[in-house]
Amino acid sequence: MATDNNNANELELKEITSGYTYNHPVIEGINMRVPKGSFIGILGPSGSGKTTILKTIAGLHKPWHGTIEFNRNKKGGKSIIGYVPQIQSVDWTFPVTVREVVSMGIWNDSGVGPWISKTANERIRYVLHNLEIDEYLTRHISELSGGEQQRVFHARALIRFPDMLLLDEPTSGVDYSTRETILGVLKKLNEDGITIILTTHDISGIAKRLPWLVCMNKRIISEGPPIEILTNENLLETYGLADNEPIGW
Amino acid sequence: MVGGTCGLLGVYIILRGMSYIGHGLSHAVFGGAVISYIINANLYIGAVLWGFLSAFLINEISRRSKIKPDAAIGVVTTASFAVGVLLITTTRSFNRSFEAILFGNILGITDQDLVMIIIALMITSLFIVFFHKRLLFTIFDKETAKAYGVKTERVENIFSLVLATVVIASMSAIGVTLLAAALVAPAVSARMLTNNFHKMILYSTVIGATTSFSGMYASFYLDSASGATIVLFSAIGFGISALYAFLKQKYHAHWHAGMIHVHSHSHTAEHRHEH
Numbered sequence: 381m382a383t384d385n386n387n388a389n390e391l392e393l394k395e396i397t398s399g400y401t402y403n404h405p406v407i408e409g410i411n412m413r414v415p416k417g418s419f420i421g422i423l424g425p426s427g428s429g430k431t432t433i434l435k436t437i438a439g440l441h442k443p444w445h446g447t448i449e450f451n452r453n454k455k456g457g458k459s460i461i462g463y464v465p466q467i468q469s470v471d472w473t474f475p476v477t478v479r480e481v482v483s484m485g486i487w488n489d490s491g492v493g494p495w496i497s498k499t500a501n502e503r504i505r506y507v508l509h510n511l512e513i514d515e516y517l518t519r520h521i522s523e524l525s526g527g528e529q530q531r532v533f534h535a536r537a538l539i540r541f542p543d544m545l546l547l548d549e550p551t552s553g554v555d556y557s558t559r560e561t562i563l564g565v566l567k568k569l570n571e572d573g574i575t576i577i578l579t580t581h582d583i584s585g586i587a588k589r590l591p592w593l594v595c596m597n598k599r600i601i602s603e604g605p606p607i608e609i610l611t612n613e614n615l616l617e618t619y620g621l622a623d624n625e626p627i628g629w
Numbered sequence: 630m631v632g633g634t635c636g637l638l639g640v641y642i643i644l645r646g647m648s649y650i651g652h653g654l655s656h657a658v659f660g661g662a663v664i665s666y667i668i669n670a671n672l673y674i675g676a677v678l679w680g681f682l683s684a685f686l687i688n689e690i691s692r693r694s695k696i697k698p699d700a701a702i703g704v705v706t707t708a709s710f711a712v713g714v715l716l717i718t719t720t721r722s723f724n725r726s727f728e729a730i731l732f733g734n735i736l737g738i739t740d741q742d743l744v745m746i747i748i749a750l751m752i753t754s755l756f757i758v759f760f761h762k763r764l765l766f767t768i769f770d771k772e773t774a775k776a777y778g779v780k781t782e783r784v785e786n787i788f789s790l791v792l793a794t795v796v797i798a799s800m801s802a803i804g805v806t807l808l809a810a811a812l813v814a815p816a817v818s819a820r821m822l823t824n825n826f827h828k829m830i831l832y833s834t835v836i837g838a839t840t841s842f843s844g845m846y847a848s849f850y851l852d853s854a855s856g857a858t859i860v861l862f863s864a865i866g867f868g869i870s871a872l873y874a875f876l877k878q879k880y881h882a883h884w885h886a887g888m889i890h891v892h893s894h895s896h897t898a899e900h901r902h903e904h
Contacts, residue, residue, distance in 0.1 A: 435772075438776040439775075439776060440772055440775055440776055461776065463772075463773055463776040463777070465770065465772055465773055469770065469772065470769060470770045471769075474644065474769050475644070475820065475823065475824050475825060475826045475829050476765070476769065476826050477825070480765075480826065481769070484762075484765075484766045484769070484770070484773075484774070484777075485777065487762040487763065487766050487777075487779070488762075488763065488766075488774075488777050488778045488779045489778070490762075492758075492759045492760075492762075493758065493759075494757065494758055494761035494762060520824045520825075522824065536773075540777070
């Protein structure tokens with residue numbers, strides 16, 4: 381449950397259990413309330429189920445058990461989600477330009493023809509301008525650096541004008557300054573009212589700087605402001621080291 | 630027409646990383662064609678039913694099982710081809726029409742074959758006009774496409790059915806054993822020439838149509854099997870594209886001190902030129 385005085389929820393997960401192989405749940409009994417306009421980080425080691433939670437919220441993965449309740453947005457519809465996968469999940473030598481990748485965000489709702497509509501083009505320019513990456517528009521995606529690829533993925537999500545952004549490891553594989561730029565962009569988007577949920581395994585670079593953190597490993601271990609929950613005890617349990625002797629020299 | 634259609638669809642096949650699907654499906658329809666012949670039904674009825682069933686099975690197996698799609702395609706389609714071979718050998722019914730299906734015979738094309746080719750071309754064109762965006766999104770980033778409401782499984786199934794239609798329509802002209810190259814070669818040649826998707830579609834279609842036309846013409850004069858000649862012309866097209874891509878990378882023209890230069894140089898990791 382995130383700290384936010386606004387009691388309207390963007391979504392609420394109730395007793396979610398899910399996984400990929402029968403009888404081997406990746407996440408178990410997950411309860412999470414996401415207030416509108418919150419900024420939540422999910423921290424955990426590889427295989428802890430953080431990506432599975434994001435995918436379940438994004439509708440990519442059906443929970444075995446439990447329910448997800450979405451709030452209605454201003455237009456009365458279900459919250460619009462902007463999903464940003466890990467940049468390593470796609471082939472960046474694919475023969476498309478930034479314009480095409482960004483426009484994919486609204487391809488399913490922009491008519492059946494193969495062309496990009498005038499409205500879509502205007503939205504692409506608007507989003508790229510807001511992210512200060514106007515000059516990428518006609519570039520081929522293979523020419524982009526890791527940080528630039530990440531921003532193109534952000535643009536593809538933002539072109540949907542989402543109520544909520546789900547980002548899977550948005551700073552993995554990028555350098556220090558790119559990480560700071562990405563965090564700055566996300567902070568600004570959150571200030572503009574977009575609810576943000578991201579996964580990370582970077583404790584010092586990301587997790588401890590977020591307003592609300594959820595530590596998990598298959599189930600939720602603790603949640604709250606980082607300063608309160610980033611304790612040795614919680615971290616040892618999150619990373620499955622509770623029974624191990626600390627390594628020292 | 631056959632070459633252009635194969636070239637057009639081939640672009641999506643190679644980008645999807647499923648070059649083997651064309652190879653597999655073309656072998657699979659052979660089983661259906663032989664069964665149709667043996668029960669005295671229209672060749673295309675068996676090929677269409679069998680081809681669609683194989684396309685569906687390939688999709689489902691690769692989606693649901695732990696094995697990779699190429700292995701799934703290998704098993705399903707080679708078994709289907711084996712059914713055809715088994716039936717031919719047990720009924721001792723090998724004749725010229727089977728030879729044409731296996732290796733292609735342009736001169737033996739009937740009006741019915743021609744109608745089938747025109748139908749396949751129309752279906753492919755309509756599919757690309759109406760499904761291009763959803764298909765490209767699915768190929769590039771299936772997960773996000775699904776999260777954004779694209780019915781990715783439906784798109785993949787329809788793509789496989791269109792591919793099966795093209796394979797069936799092309800089998801008389803090119804032959805099932807050689808069709809995979811006709812599907813893939815123009816697309817990989819086009820990929821060598823450009824990084825732009827729309828140009829790739831155009832180049833692949835033009836290369837497919839040109840190599841098929843020249844291959845067909847050559848087979849007429851050389852009295853050779855049309856499928857094999859067309860495929861060899863496609864391979865030559867691929868060789869020329871690869872050579873062009875190599876030379877373009879090594880020697881490319883650029884402006885220097887107000888003059889255009891063409892000379893050999895390499896690119897460093899920072900994308901600077903070294904002469």
